[in-house]
Amino acid sequence: MTTPENMTPDRPGPAPVDLTWTANPGGPVSQWIDNHARQLFIMPAVLMILVFSIFPLVASLIIAFSRIRLRGGGYQVRFVGWKNFEKQIFGSEQFHFLGTFTQMSVVGWMVGLSVTGLILWWMYKYVTTQFTVVGFIGRLITASVTIAIAFMFAATFFSGNPFGTLGVTLFYVFVGCGVQFLIGLGLAFLCSQQIRGRNFFRVAFFIPMMITPIGVGYVFRMLADTTKGPFTPLWQGLGLKDFAWATDPWAARVFIVIGDSWQWIPFVFIILLAAFENVPRDYVEAAEMDGAGSWQIFREITWPQVLPVAVTVMLIRVIEAFKIVDLPNIMTSGGPGIATESMSLHSFFAWRALDLGQSAAIAYLLLFVTVVICVSFFNLIVLNRMRQND
Amino acid sequence: MTERTLYQRLFEPPRINQMAIGTKVVVYGLLLIWSAVVLFPIYWLLITSVKSAADVNGGPVYIPFVDFTPSLHAWRELFVVDYEDTLRAYFNSIIISLAATLLSTLIGSMAAYALARVKYAPNLVTVLIFAILMIITFVSIGIYGVDWRLVIASALAVFFFLMKAVSSRVKIPLKNGDILFWMISQRILAPIVVVVPIYMMFQTVRMLDTHLAIILTYAVVNLPIVVWLMYDFFTSIPRDLEESAQLDGATMFMTFREVVLPLSKAGLAATTLLVMILSWNEYLLALFLSTAKAQTMPILVAAMNAGERGILWWSMSAVIVVMIIPVVFMAVVLQRYISKGILLGAVKG
Numbered sequence: 001m002t003t004p005e006n007m008t009p010d011r012p013g014p015a016p017v018d019l020t021w022t023a024n025p026g027g028p029v030s031q032w033i034d035n036h037a038r039q040l041f042i043m044p045a046v047l048m049i050l051v052f053s054i055f056p057l058v059a060s061l062i063i064a065f066s067r068i069r070l071r072g073g074g075y076q077v078r079f080v081g082w083k084n085f086e087k088q089i090f091g092s093e094q095f096h097f098l099g100t101f102t103q104m105s106v107v108g109w110m111v112g113l114s115v116t117g118l119i120l121w122w123m124y125k126y127v128t129t130q131f132t133v134v135g136f137i138g139r140l141i142t143a144s145v146t147i148a149i150a151f152m153f154a155a156t157f158f159s160g161n162p163f164g165t166l167g168v169t170l171f172y173v174f175v176g177c178g179v180q181f182l183i184g185l186g187l188a189f190l191c192s193q194q195i196r197g198r199n200f201f202r203v204a205f206f207i208p209m210m211i212t213p214i215g216v217g218y219v220f221r222m223l224a225d226t227t228k229g230p231f232t233p234l235w236q237g238l239g240l241k242d243f244a245w246a247t248d249p250w251a252a253r254v255f256i257v258i259g260d261s262w263q264w265i266p267f268v269f270i271i272l273l274a275a276f277e278n279v280p281r282d283y284v285e286a287a288e289m290d291g292a293g294s295w296q297i298f299r300e301i302t303w304p305q306v307l308p309v310a311v312t313v314m315l316i317r318v319i320e321a322f323k324i325v326d327l328p329n330i331m332t333s334g335g336p337g338i339a340t341e342s343m344s345l346h347s348f349f350a351w352r353a354l355d356l357g358q359s360a361a362i363a364y365l366l367l368f369v370t371v372v373i374c375v376s377f378f379n380l381i382v383l384n385r386m387r388q389n390d
Numbered sequence: 391m392t393e394r395t396l397y398q399r400l401f402e403p404p405r406i407n408q409m410a411i412g413t414k415v416v417v418y419g420l421l422l423i424w425s426a427v428v429l430f431p432i433y434w435l436l437i438t439s440v441k442s443a444a445d446v447n448g449g450p451v452y453i454p455f456v457d458f459t460p461s462l463h464a465w466r467e468l469f470v471v472d473y474e475d476t477l478r479a480y481f482n483s484i485i486i487s488l489a490a491t492l493l494s495t496l497i498g499s500m501a502a503y504a505l506a507r508v509k510y511a512p513n514l515v516t517v518l519i520f521a522i523l524m525i526i527t528f529v530s531i532g533i534y535g536v537d538w539r540l541v542i543a544s545a546l547a548v549f550f551f552l553m554k555a556v557s558s559r560v561k562i563p564l565k566n567g568d569i570l571f572w573m574i575s576q577r578i579l580a581p582i583v584v585v586v587p588i589y590m591m592f593q594t595v596r597m598l599d600t601h602l603a604i605i606l607t608y609a610v611v612n613l614p615i616v617v618w619l620m621y622d623f624f625t626s627i628p629r630d631l632e633e634s635a636q637l638d639g640a641t642m643f644m645t646f647r648e649v650v651l652p653l654s655k656a657g658l659a660a661t662t663l664l665v666m667i668l669s670w671n672e673y674l675l676a677l678f679l680s681t682a683k684a685q686t687m688p689i690l691v692a693a694m695n696a697g698e699r700g701i702l703w704w705s706m707s708a709v710i711v712v713m714i715i716p717v718v719f720m721a722v723v724l725q726r727y728i729s730k731g732i733l734l735g736a737v738k739g
Contacts, residue, residue: 037642059587200436212671
């Protein structure tokens with residue numbers, strides 16, 4: 001995409017062609033290295049990932065199924081089966097992870113059932129039109145997780161009960177990423193117009209990404225302070241002097257989404273700006289000649305070129321957003337109560353209380369939700385689009 | 391010439407490549423509003439770092455020399471009184487993020503290049519056997535404390551035995567796409583999922599609170615991003631030059647170093663910058679892996695929340711400002727290589 005103008009990729013595309021390299025006529029060592037270059041190029045990465053993620057993943061799994069007692073410098077591992085997970089999903093920690101379930105309200109039932117209906121209809125359409133076994137199993141997992149999450153929201157949010165950390169995390173991910181995408185897209189579009197001072201805007205808009213998330217947390221805590229922050233006169237004018245962000249669950253959540261968006265809009269912005277600038281000028285000018293309106297030009301010419309980048313950037317953002325931990329930790333410490341606690345933070349607090357088994361179990365639940373949502377997103381949206389293009 | 395309505399005069403461009411006056415006002419207005427949104431918190435950081443405690447706690451004051459007299463007490467505390475802690479954290483951060491960035495960019499782009507240009511067909515069975523044996527090795531050493539020499543020797547023996555016995559008969563070749571997907575999917579792992587075992591791992595080899603431990607961890611955590619971005623970049627550059635280098639008898643390493651890397655400056659610069667920012671700002675892993683010697687700047691920021699005395703807003707602002715400077719410097723340096731802005735190109739659909 002950043003190919004210089006004088007070099008057009010004559011044979012682009014991901015299909016690798018096996019080039020045959022020769023060996024350097026040197027000593028036996030360098031010859032051996034050259035002959036095994038193919039393996040040596042990829043092995044460091046493979047080994048590092050194996051050591052640093054496969055092993056921890058398995059060790060975490062073992063911890064998640066055990067109770068660990070620390071005693072005098074060492075630790076003792078006892079296998080307890082599904083107990084840690086049961087406690088989170090059905091047991092005494094249910095309110096913490098899923099939310100408080102009491103009677104479901106009418107609205108709750110309506111939301112839950114309509115989502116279920118939609119998902120079932122979507123599955124039915126898939127089965128009758130383009131059935132494959134792997135695709136079916138994948139969609140089955142996506143569908144059941146979606147329905148489970150829908151009922152979780154139906155029983156908590158739509159029935160007026162408090163959320164658990166799962167709901168909070170999903171709120172951060174979907175509302176946060178949505179806001180970041182819309183504002184990032186808008187800014188990138190504005191900056192791609194023929195304007196003066198483009199370099200200034202580009203650099204200025206990038207700055208928030210350079211600040212450490214911890215720092216962003218403190219900065220926003222400072223800004224939102226109703227007695228010391230810069231907006232104090234405003235709060236006083238509105239009669240909200242005694243209003244504390246950190247005591248209202250929704251205000252606190254929105255506050256964290258604002259901080260997170262402030263930090264990550266630059267990322268979306270800078271990549272989408274590149275995509276907008278890559279749209280060939282001639283296309284746009286030709287369309288202008290033909291008298292197309294600006295909305296029409298955007299929809300017919302610019303958007304199709306930007307869309308693939310937009311999808312990738314959102315996938316990256318969604319993956320990263322699930323890991324949110326620093327901001328809620330700093331800005332509200334997860335409070336009031338558990339209202340702003342993300343799953344990462346939940347796991348972190350469990351670790352701090354030396355409950356390693358619960359901590360690992362929550363981490364695994366987070367991993368499960370993230371994998372299902374990201375892989376569904378990738379398979380159903382990215383791959384689908386690629387297939388349509390072929 | 392027909393009479394133009396007010397709407398047309400304001401919002402319809404008089405000529406191609408020109409904006410109507412109304413559009414101009416809206417566009418610049420929005421851009422300036424967002425500039426304020428972005429820059430105001432930075433401004434607030436800067437002035438808070440030169441405020442005295444009384445100025446911070448007594449209610450908001452906005453303009454130095456007008457509203458309040460700036461004092462450098464926070465900066466003095468940071469660089470004169472506690473200079474040892476500050477400078478140590480600063481150098482730690484610089485060493486760790488530079489080394490981690492270099493390591494992951496190098497290893498990641500080599501792997502990405504290989505995936506873009508070489509056809510791999512590893513046998514799934516071999517890979518699985520290897521992975522399972524490795525897991526058993528680690529678990530028995532790390533959790534059950536069996537002697538490591540014994541475990542590794544027997545694991546190797548079993549591996550070669552099973553390779554002869556099973557892998558040569560059952561062949562399920564993987565494709566490059568599978569390897570790529572596996573590498574990229576590692577980014578989905580939240581640090582919190584892996585941090586406790588990584589902590590235990592470094593504890594076993596007595597490497598906690600060392601630079602190397604954090605460098606390795608950061609390098610691996612960012613490896614998927616490097617592979618993702620650089621793979622997309624390498625597939626978009628033309629293959630001609632590499633083919634002619636190859637005809638001239640260049641080895642794969644030579645081709646990579648002399649031909650491919652110089653061609654990929656833009657992608658490399660963008661990736662380096664992103665990885666650099668991510669490792670410079672990382673907090674959670676550093677919190678687990680360092681106690682004193684290897685502490686990084688984000689930990690120092692968090693340490694400004696000093697318990698009973700409350701948050702030392704002025705010192706914290708100063709630390710954050712100090713932390714931004716090297717990143718801005720890197721961005722400016724790398725910007726030269728990135729033809730169309732920052733972080734371009736490498737990302738495409």
